[in-house]
Amino acid sequence: MGKAWPVVFLMVIVIAPMILLVSADYWIFREDHYAKHFENGIYDDFNEDFPDDTKEEIDSIAYELLGYMGDKDHSVLAVPEGFFSPDELSHMEDVRTLVLKGKYFLHGLLILLIILTALLAAVSYLVIPKLWVSYFFKYLGASLTYAPMILLLLSTAFFVALENFSSVFVSFHNVFFPQGNWQFPEDASLVRLFPEEFFKSTGENIVITAAVVSLVIMGLGIMMSRFGPQWNLGKKVKVLKQKI
Numbered sequence: 001m002g003k004a005w006p007v008v009f010l011m012v013i014v015i016a017p018m019i020l021l022v023s024a025d026y027w028i029f030r031e032d033h034y035a036k037h038f039e040n041g042i043y044d045d046f047n048e049d050f051p052d053d054t055k056e057e058i059d060s061i062a063y064e065l066l067g068y069m070g071d072k073d074h075s076v077l078a079v080p081e082g083f084f085s086p087d088e089l090s091h092m093e094d095v096r097t098l099v100l101k102g103k104y105f106l107h108g109l110l111i112l113l114i115i116l117t118a119l120l121a122a123v124s125y126l127v128i129p130k131l132w133v134s135y136f137f138k139y140l141g142a143s144l145t146y147a148p149m150i151l152l153l154l155s156t157a158f159f160v161a162l163e164n165f166s167s168v169f170v171s172f173h174n175v176f177f178p179q180g181n182w183q184f185p186e187d188a189s190l191v192r193l194f195p196e197e198f199f200k201s202t203g204e205n206i207v208i209t210a211a212v213v214s215l216v217i218m219g220l221g222i223m224m225s226r227f228g229p230q231w232n233l234g235k236k237v238k239v240l241k242q243k244i
Contacts (some may be wrong), residue, residue: 003127004139007120008146014113015147019217020154021106023210027202028099029070034062037198045192049083062193065092069099088190091181098176141224148214148221155211158203165200 027033043054050057061079068077069092077084077092084092120139125132161168173182184191 004123007116008139008143011116011143012147014109016150018109019151019213020210023206027205029066069096072100083189087181094177137224141221144217144221145225148218151210151214155207158207169196
C-alpha cells in the first residue's frame with residue numbers, strides 16, 4: 001500500500017458523514033419544507049386552537065422552533081403558554097442538544113478534512129516533489145470517489161428500510177434518546193405538528209439529496225483519479241510508474 005492511501009482512507013471516513021450531515025442540515029432548517037408540510041391538513045387541525053389566524057400562529061411557532069434548534073444562543077423557546085406540555089418541552093430540549101452536537105461535529109469534520117488535505121499534499125510532495133500536484137489530485141480523486149460510494153450503499157439500505165419506517169423511527173429514537181421521553185399521545189401538539197409521515201418524508205429528502213450530491217462528487221473524483229497523473233501545475237506530464 002502506498003504512503004498516500006492511509007490518508008485517503010481517513011478522508012473517505014470524514015467525507016461520507018459530511019455529505020449526509022450537510023444534507024440533513026439543509027432539510028431540517030429549510031422553511032419552505034415546513035410550509036409545504038403544514039398545508040397538508042396541519043393548519044386545519046389547529047383551527048380551534050388559533051381561530052383568528054391559524055396559519056400565522058403555526059408558522060410563527062415553527063420558525064421559533066427552527067431558531068431554537070439551530071442557534072446555540074437561542075436558548076428559550078418562546079411559544080404560547082401551554083401549547084407544549086412539559087414532557088414535549090423536555091424532548092425538544094434533547095433534540096436541540098442533538099442538533100447542535102451535529103453542527104459541532106460537522107464543523108470538526110470540516111477542520112479535519114482541511115488538515116488531511118494538507119497532509120495528502122505534503123505526502124505527495126515528499127515522495128514525488130516534481131510531480132506532486134499530479135499525484136495529489138490523483139489521490140484526492142480517489143477520496144472523492146470512494147466516500148460517495150459508501151454513502152450510496154447506505155442510501156440504498158435506507159430506502160429498503162423504509163418498507164418498515166415505524167421500526168426505523170423507533171430504533172432511531174431509542175438510540176439517540178435513550179431516556180425515553182419521546183413518546184406522546186396522539187393529541188399532543190408536537191405529534192399534531194410533526195406526525196410520523198413528516199419524518200419519513202424528511203428522511204427521504206435528506207437521503208435523496210445526499211445521494212445526488214454523492215453522484216456529483218463521485219463524478220468529480222473519477223475525473224481527478226483518471227486525469228490526475230497528467231496534471232502538474234496545468235501542464236501535461238509523462239505518467240510515471242512510481243506510485244505514492
